[in-house]
Amino acid sequence: MAKKKIVVLGAGYGGLRVIKGLQKKHLDAEIVLVNKNSYHYEATYLHEVAAGTHDSDKICFDLKQVVNEKKVTFIQDTVEKINKDSKTVSLQKGNDLSYDYLVVALGFESESFNIPGVEENSLCLVDIPTATAARKHLEAQLANYATSKDVNDLSIAVCGAGFTSIEYLGELTNLLPKLAKKYGFPLEQVKITCIEAMDKLLPMFPEKLSNYAIDKLKTRGVTFCVGTPIKEIKSGAVVYQKGEQLEEVAANTIIWTTGVKGSSVIEGSGFDARRGRVMVNEDLTVPSNEEIFMIGDVSAVMNKENNRPYPTTAQIALKQADTVVVNLEAKLNNKATQAFSFTSAGTVCSIGDNEAIAEVGGKHFKGYLASVMKKGVADKSLLQVGSANVLLKKGRFDFYH
Numbered sequence: 107m108a109k110k111k112i113v114v115l116g117a118g119y120g121g122l123r124v125i126k127g128l129q130k131k132h133l134d135a136e137i138v139l140v141n142k143n144s145y146h147y148e149a150t151y152l153h154e155v156a157a158g159t160h161d162s163d164k165i166c167f168d169l170k171q172v173v174n175e176k177k178v179t180f181i182q183d184t185v186e187k188i189n190k191d192s193k194t195v196s197l198q199k200g201n202d203l204s205y206d207y208l209v210v211a212l213g214f215e216s217e218s219f220n221i222p223g224v225e226e227n228s229l230c231l232v233d234i235p236t237a238t239a240a241r242k243h244l245e246a247q248l249a250n251y252a253t254s255k256d257v258n259d260l261s262i263a264v265c266g267a268g269f270t271s272i273e274y275l276g277e278l279t280n281l282l283p284k285l286a287k288k289y290g291f292p293l294e295q296v297k298i299t300c301i302e303a304m305d306k307l308l309p310m311f312p313e314k315l316s317n318y319a320i321d322k323l324k325t326r327g328v329t330f331c332v333g334t335p336i337k338e339i340k341s342g343a344v345v346y347q348k349g350e351q352l353e354e355v356a357a358n359t360i361i362w363t364t365g366v367k368g369s370s371v372i373e374g375s376g377f378d379a380r381r382g383r384v385m386v387n388e389d390l391t392v393p394s395n396e397e398i399f400m401i402g403d404v405s406a407v408m409n410k411e412n413n414r415p416y417p418t419t420a421q422i423a424l425k426q427a428d429t430v431v432v433n434l435e436a437k438l439n440n441k442a443t444q445a446f447s448f449t450s451a452g453t454v455c456s457i458g459d460n461e462a463i464a465e466v467g468g469k470h471f472k473g474y475l476a477s478v479m480k481k482g483v484a485d486k487s488l489l490q491v492g493s494a495n496v497l498l499k500k501g502r503f504d505f506y507h
């Protein structure tokens with residue numbers, strides 16, 4: 107009998123962790139990995155690349171360091187569509203790829219909510235090219251001020267005040283004094299505005315912790331507009347609603363961080379999804395297509411405690427990957443699959459390199475200690491998707507000094 111073929115789409119946290127798990131097993135199956143790039147990137151550090159704290163090299167490693175070519179066939183290509191009926195995947199360059207079992211881990215894209223002007227006039231941070239473009243744009247505006255003397259070159263608007271926004275603002279405000287020296291602009295003229303639709307900032311943390319983070323950012327020059335949903339992005343201005351009025355903030359750098367959706371391949375392939383996320387079965391398979399597993403940001407898993415899907419995080423993608431490996435083995439051996447279960451290890455939000463707020467095991471931390479926790483979590487993830495060698499080269503060890 108021909109070997110069964112397992113195809114994994116995406117080499118982010120979820121997909122690469124599945125590949126690592128499958129490589130350790132001695133399964134009688136052919137394994138194929140498809141990913142757009144030849145490298146893995148730590149999406150959890152994209153804000154650092156976008157602000158300019160690190161070059162993209164710091165958060166990327168070559169897939170060859172992890173993918174064992176004796177066990178896995180790697181195809182560098184872009185997935186265009188999953189054809190559930192024919193059990194094939196259409197690729198941008200190559201021929202259609204057939205599968206017996208499919209693991210979809212294609213991750214996230216920026217969510218514009220169809221707000222006019224977002225695509226044309228703002229910068230998102232969802233992968234290496236977009237984060238790099240955001241950094242180049244910001245530095246070009248700051249450098250331009252020397253000749254233009256246009257105050258809007260020194261005005262930065264950050265849309266949304268979720269985790270990505272706050273972490274980006276943390277890096278940006280840490281770096282600005284250095285950038286002011288490099289490009290010769292007056293630091294006191296820089297205007298940073300963060301515009302959030304909800305009335306409360308960082309509501310997932312107790313008020314004492316969220317106030318700590320927000321006060322830090324305010325001290326470093328950030329102005330928060332809250333309860334002010336954005337209605338349009340113009341070239342050089344953010345339009346938001348304040349009460350009954352529409353108001354504008356002018357800025358030549360506009361960063362779009364109002365949330366994410368799952369890969370557009372999901373809806374384009376006709377899966378029943380909400381914002382690109384499929385509500386999966388308990389064993390992480392897709393209802394009515396139990397040969398397909400969905401994990402990470404393209405999946406939604408219900409948190410029974412509050413009857414809402416868990417937020418999309420690397421933490422959950424990694425945990426799901428381990429369940430998928432067990433369940434693929436079970437399916438190959440005609441055994442029963444396991445239900446996925448998840449207990450959050452906690453939440454950490456950085457506000458620059460050496461500051462963070464954290465909630466871990468019901469305990470609260472802030473400042474340097476919380477930032478050490480954040481780096482510890484990232485180093486653990488590098489081991490989970492990479493190797494000891496990758497960790498040594500790319501890990502965050504500055505807190506050990």
Ligand code: FAD
Pocket residue numbers: 115116117118119120121140141142143145146147149150151152153183184185186211212213214231232233270273369371401402403404418419420421422423454
């Ligand atoms: P991803 O990690 O996004 O990987 C998807 C992979 O698929 C990528 O390699 C991509 O190149 C590839 N791909 C995409 N489309 C295609 C295609 N069409 N064809 C082929 N390949 C494709 N979570 C945490 O738990 N902790 C944090 O501290 C944290 N910080 C974050 C900070 C930022 C700035 C952001 C943006 C997110 C953060 N998150 C954090 C969320 C976390 O990054 C995501 O939940 C996580 O990356 C999802 O993992 P994934 O495997 O689903 O997808």
Ligand code: NAD
Pocket residue numbers: 219221265266267268269270271273301302303304334335336337363364365366417418419453454455456
């Ligand atoms: P998010 O959904 O967490 O936050 C987006 C914010 O934008 C929200 O506060 C929302 O109210 C606001 N918003 C939405 N539409 C708006 C509008 N029209 N006008 C003004 N504000 C608007 O999204 P994110 O920060 O991009 O994070 C994406 C995912 O990644 C989340 O699941 C998050 O948990 C995860 N993440 C985690 C970490 C961490 O654990 N440290 C860091 C970054 C991201």
